[in-house]
Amino acid sequence: MKETWYPSHLRTLSTAECLELLATASVGRVAYCTDDSPVVLPVNFVLSGESILFRTSPHSVLAQHLRHGRASFQVDDYDDYTQSGWSVLVRGEADFLEYDELPPPEGRPEPWAEGTRTFHVRIRAREITGRRLIPA
């Protein structure tokens, strides 16, 4: 197989396009730094303005590390067959929301996994970037 067979085109997405794609997704990956290495975990989330909202347990490693601020959030969708897809990366700061800061109930994230996930985490975007891979 030749390496130059049907390579796809990579195109940069605008912030508006990135937000549109974020609004269509229900699962993304939150990344944070530890002393040892960066770590990433999937969570289900909702988009609230330009912020990402999700829930975690107060005892989770996620809750412990996100206290320190910097975090990012990544969402993508791919098709293996046509080798195309898109990805969006939100870089910013994480914080915990107080009850009175939460959006109305229909706009709140509902965790898929069982357990007491009472912490609402917000990642406020400082930078939103995205790329789309268009089939040749």
Next chain:
Amino acid sequence: MLDVMSTFEDLQQSTLTELTRRECLRHLRSTRVGRIVFSDQDGPAALPVNYRMDGDSILFRVSPTSDLCLRLDRSRVAFEVDRLDDFHLTGWSVLVRGTASYAEADDLPEHRADRPLPWARGPRHTYVRVTPDRITGRQLIDEEGSVRT
């Protein structure tokens, strides 16, 4: 009404269990796209790449002039693959923690077909290898103990 609905949703919740290393490697070997996670002065960042496994390590290609490439020279990274289904609320994810380094030509799989082939157009001549020191994974199972994706 909303209280009733949220109680109902709580009943629908799935159970989170740990995967064994063997199960994690099986998922890594049967997946084509994962996310490389690195850090720079602005914190962590994650980008998708298509990859191949070479033994227990992860191999993918990047452009030698990319920002990503500069961040992967003997640095601590994470690599993640997952498959989650928002209808059944089940799925799995695998997290690899390790060190990224550039792979030289004599350190690549012998057969070209076993090497990663980038999807995107453009020269991506640099091979990056992630050598894992920890491989962990989780799965979300439904009340029958199944993962549906």
